[in-house]
Amino acid sequence: DFTFKGAGIDTRNGSTVEWNIRYDNKDNLHKIGDGTLDVRKSQNTNLKTGDGLVILGAEKTFNNIYMASGDGTVRLNAEKALSDGEYNGIFFAKNGGTLDLNGHNQSFNKIAATDSGAVITNTSPQKSILSLSNNADYIYHGNINGNLDVLQHHETKKENRRLILDGGVDTTNDISLRNAQLSMQGHATEHAIYRDGGFACSLPAPMRFLCGSDYVAGMQNTEADAVKQSGYTYKTSNEVSDLSQPDWENGTFRFGTLHLENSDFSIGRNANVMGDIQASKSDITI
Secondary structure (H helix, E strand, C coil): EEEEECCEEEECCCCCCCCCCEEECCCCEEEECEEEEEECCCCCCHHHHCCEEECCCCCCCCCCCCCCCEEEEEEEECCCCCCCCCCCCCEEECEEEEEECCCCCCCECCCCCCCEEEEEEECCCCCEEEECCCCCCEEEECEECCCCCEEEEEECCCCCCCCEEECCEEECCCEEECCEEECCCECCCCCCCHHHCCCCCCCCCCHHHHCCCHHHHHHHHHHHHHHHHCCCCCCCCCCCCCCCCCCCCEEEEEEEEEECCCEEEECCCCCCEEEEEEEEEEECCC
């Protein structure tokens, strides 16, 4: 039973690598290039991938998968191909990437998505079921599309377990809620903020020149001068995004039928929702 240890795998120019050995479990497998890595064996290590396609062909193919850049796809090609845990071992960093269910069903407590670059889809003609079962209030910033149904089913109804979608949904299939809470809304535009607290240098006095100057103070002074000249004060006091701000990104949510059973559904600001609704013992807020 051989193992491989190296700098990673580069699949350029549309090439395909069929991977049927284990990678060293003390290292992360790094995959780059626009080609395909077809993993046939459980690796007992982590994957970090950017561009191209990675096919997961074994149960728990990787312990954890980290996606970034928005140009990569991870495709399921086996039952229980993802790991377990709260996020099922897949993490969408900035600009994310695409998880293709490929005809398989997948459940999540939470989806670790930094922004709308995260996409969960199903490109297979065989329909997939995406089940979401968060146990506390939670926002999914990504998108859901393709040939799949979305389920949010709980045994009993309780407060503070709302799922908020502020990315988008695009499917001709259905969404089903049972004893659940769901909101669809746009996304408050994010603004850069300065670090909190004052400037501190931990070096000894003779070496503190290496720390440089307090760049935050300089930026704040420049910003204050600009505000004074323009008279425009919006988002110039280091505020984080909030519900009251005027600039929001629109969200589009398209589906076949939304089925509500003893559930709460609401539509927030900057949301364009298209689909039928069938409700039983449920509350709808528009």
